[in-house]
Amino acid sequence: MRVLIADDTPSVREAVRYIVESDGHDVVEAGSGTQALALLSSDRFDLAILDIWMPGRSGLDLLKHIRHEQPGLPVIIMSGGGPGASLEQATAIADLYQASHILYKPFDDEELLALLRTLTR
Amino acid sequence: MTVHLSTAQAQTDAPAATDMALALLLEQAVRGFYPDRGPDQMHPGQWAALRYLGRANAEARTIAGLARYLDITVGPASRAAAALERKGLIAIRVDAADRRVRRLDLTAQGRDLLAADPLLNAARQLARIANDHKQGLRLAVLALLGDGIDDSADPFVLATG
Numbered sequence: 349m350r351v352l353i354a355d356d357t358p359s360v361r362e363a364v365r366y367i368v369e370s371d372g373h374d375v376v377e378a379g380s381g382t383q384a385l386a387l388l389s390s391d392r393f394d395l396a397i398l399d400i401w402m403p404g405r406s407g408l409d410l411l412k413h414i415r416h417e418q419p420g421l422p423v424i425i426m427s428g429g430g431p432g433a434s435l436e437q438a439t440a441i442a443d444l445y446q447a448s449h450i451l452y453k454p455f456d457d458e459e460l461l462a463l464l465r466t467l468t469r
Numbered sequence: 470m471t472v473h474l475s476t477a478q479a480q481t482d483a484p485a486a487t488d489m490a491l492a493l494l495l496e497q498a499v500r501g502f503y504p505d506r507g508p509d510q511m512h513p514g515q516w517a518a519l520r521y522l523g524r525a526n527a528e529a530r531t532i533a534g535l536a537r538y539l540d541i542t543v544g545p546a547s548r549a550a551a552a553l554e555r556k557g558l559i560a561i562r563v564d565a566a567d568r569r570v571r572r573l574d575l576t577a578q579g580r581d582l583l584a585a586d587p588l589l590n591a592a593r594q595l596a597r598i599a600n601d602h603k604q605g606l607r608l609a610v611l612a613l614l615g616d617g618i619d620d621s622a623d624p625f626v627l628a629t630g
Contacts, residue, residue: 428537429537429540434539434540435537435538435539435540436517436521436538436539436540437614439538441611444607444611450524451526452525452526452528452529452534452538453529453534454528454529454534455526455528455529456527456528459526459527459528
């Protein structure tokens with residue numbers, strides 16, 4: 349499975365990459381929403397794991413784009429605190445745009461692995 | 470410099486009566502989501518906390534996680550959790566690996582109450598609204614929340630034709 353991981357925090361990307369690769373999947377990283385959008389347009393993925401808050405294009409913006417362009421692509425939204433933003437509201441918007449799952453930060457390896465296996469079953 | 474608005478200018482700035490009426494009706498509709506009121510009843514903030522704890526993955530079910538979700542500081546989040554604990558809806562325990570961390574878990578009573586979440590009724594009412602009207606409502610609510618939705622990029626506009 350080919351997985352796009354988009355998060356503007358390198359340590360989060362690295363940790364998520366490690367977990368996803370340990371489950372036997374190929375990973376492509378994006379350090380910004382803009383980069384992720386370019387990758388989504390030029391490449392093909394089986395799953396996207398997106399940080400909810402990123403400068404420029406947020407994970408919610410990307411989710412809306414994905415639901416428009418590739419409605420069937422599973423999307424995991426990773427949600428943590430944002431700058432003065434309500435996570436309650438943001439996760440409701442992610443539900444509105446049919447995120448496959450919302451994974452609240454912090455999460456551990458097993459939580460992400462269980463989710464990957466559910467979504468790829 | 471003090472600027473005095475004329476009566477005509479003040480009237481120009483006032484919203485239309487129909488928009489004011491819509492705002493009032495919107496408020497009434499939202500109040501109706503929570504029919505049970507009173508000091509012993511759950512208030513919307515407590516429901517929000519309960520929903521979070523019913524959904525979040527285990528590692529995020531902490532006071533800090535709750536505070537992030539509700540966009541409040543740790544103090545009010547601790548008080549919200551304590552109130553839910555007093556109602557018997559959650560259990561608070563000290564993390565075995567880090568004693569600074571408080572872990573929050575729904576009790577059986579909390580799970581039962583969550584199954585009777587008043588928003589479920591509201592969602593059922595919304596489900597009865599025709600799709601094209603619901604699409605307008607969705608865009609209006611997102612606009613009110615400042616989400617800045619572009620209709621042309623709304624996947625549901627295409628989906629419903």
